[in-house]
Amino acid sequence: MAGNYTLTIVKPDAFGANKAGKIIALLEDKGFSIVAARAMRMSKEQAGAFYEVHAARPFYGELVEFMTSGACMPIILRRDNAVSALRDAIGATDPAEAAEGTVRKLYAESKGRNAIHASDSDENAAREARFFFAECEWVK
Ligand code: CMP
Numbered sequence: 711m712a713g714n715y716t717l718t719i720v721k722p723d724a725f726g727a728n729k730a731g732k733i734i735a736l737l738e739d740k741g742f743s744i745v746a747a748r749a750m751r752m753s754k755e756q757a758g759a760f761y762e763v764h765a766a767r768p769f770y771g772e773l774v775e776f777m778t779s780g781a782c783m784p785i786i787l788r789r790d791n792a793v794s795a796l797r798d799a800i801g802a803t804d805p806a807e808a809a810e811g812t813v814r815k816l817y818a819e820s821k822g823r824n825a826i827h828a829s830d831s832d833e834n835a836a837r838e839a840r841f842f843f844a845e846c847e848w849v850k
Pocket residue numbers: 764769772773803821822823824826827828
């Protein structure tokens with residue numbers, strides 16, 4: 711059964727442009743509730759570890775550079791069918807391909823500077839939530 715939690719990150723491009731509030735409002739309108747949130751600037755070590763699955767990709771260095779370029783906002787969200795509902799709400803990785811009304815259609819600039827992250831499975835949601843919120847009840 712699909713889980714009720716997922717992890718999102720308002721990335722440095724959107725957070726730095728003061729779009730976090732609008733993005734959170736959009737997600738709340740789609741039925742998500744915030745379980746935990748923090749604003750932080752990731753270190754190179756943290757970003758490198760978080761995106762370790764992409765370490766062999768040509769864009770890995772650029773991704774780590776971008777994710778450490780400013781503050782971001784990791785958020786644990788709750789909703790039924792959370793992982794797929796969030797992926798629907800944020801849209802395709804490339805904003806040029808994202809559907810109307812999605813976060814990336816509205817706020818992303820490019821495949822790299824794409825405003826928001828979403829976990830791609832229940833398993834990764836739990837791992838990613840633990841990465842930022844080790845103290846949170848759900849991830850214990
Ligand atoms: P996200 O889903 O958060 O996790 C992997 C990230 O890699 C993805 O968002 C994009 O921001 C980034 N990414 C994917 N493809 C490219 C690309 N071609 N160039 C730069 N960044 C990319």
